[in-house]
Amino acid sequence: MPTTSSEPHRDTELPDVTALAKLGIGSAALHGLSDVHAPAVGRDHPWIVRASDERSRDAAVIAGSIVDPEIPVLTVADLGVLRRVRVEDDNSVDVDITPTYSGCPAVAAMTTDIRRALVVHGYSVVRVHTVLSPAWSTDDMTDVARDMLQRFGIAPPGPAMHAGPVGLTLAVRCPHCGSTRTTESGRFGSTSCKSMWTCTECREPFDHFKTLH
Numbered sequence: 001m002p003t004t005s006s007e008p009h010r011d012t013e014l015p016d017v018t019a020l021a022k023l024g025i026g027s028a029a030l031h032g033l034s035d036v037h038a039p040a041v042g043r044d045h046p047w048i049v050r051a052s053d054e055r056s057r058d059a060a061v062i063a064g065s066i067v068d069p070e071i072p073v074l075t076v077a078d079l080g081v082l083r084r085v086r087v088e089d090d091n092s093v094d095v096d097i098t099p100t101y102s103g104c105p106a107v108a109a110m111t112t113d114i115r116r117a118l119v120v121h122g123y124s125v126v127r128v129h130t131v132l133s134p135a136w137s138t139d140d141m142t143d144v145a146r147d148m149l150q151r152f153g154i155a156p157p158g159p160a161m162h163a164g165p166v167g168l169t170l171a172v173r174c175p176h177c178g179s180t181r182t183t184e185s186g187r188f189g190s191t192s193c194k195s196m197w198t199c200t201e202c203r204e205p206f207d208h209f210k211t212l213h
Helices: 017-022 027-030 054-064 106-120 143-151
Strands: 084-087 093-095 126-130 180-186 194-199 205-209
Touching: 054 084, 054 093, 054 106, 093 106, 106 126
Parallel strands: 093 126
Antiparallel strands: 084 093, 180 194, 194 205
């Protein structure tokens, strides 16, 4: 069951994303800064096929195609934060998303972008719920997400350890040159879910997406 929910938003309540992008604010502006773009999300995506019926699957493709405002080469489907999409008989939509960690500031932007996209596609009432259980893990990311992180210059996380001995990170591979001669230079990177590393081979700094479980 959703732990929190929000009231339905209609088109007239949505912010002007074009104006925000011109000011350099939001996912649209960030997306325009990169030569690497998020791949299209299809109906055969592993998180989309979980939708219960065809109408819900159509809506899930729209919601799942929204990109992470902090890492605009990742869709919310590939990131694994899209948990459930259901279209009701009155054509309203319920969307469940799970943040990568408590207090993640990207959730608000994702919620707004999902609402906007579904309203534009004709869904009059869109309810986006933040669901905290089960918690998100980096294992929820698809292989596509890990590849996109690498191409975007962010070292992807390793496999999460759910039981047994605690794993140690002996080396993080540099996303720029592939060297494992790297050192952690900061516990936190550009966001709380990433740490800062430096490659002693090519001397480039880079973010590493922390492994979370």
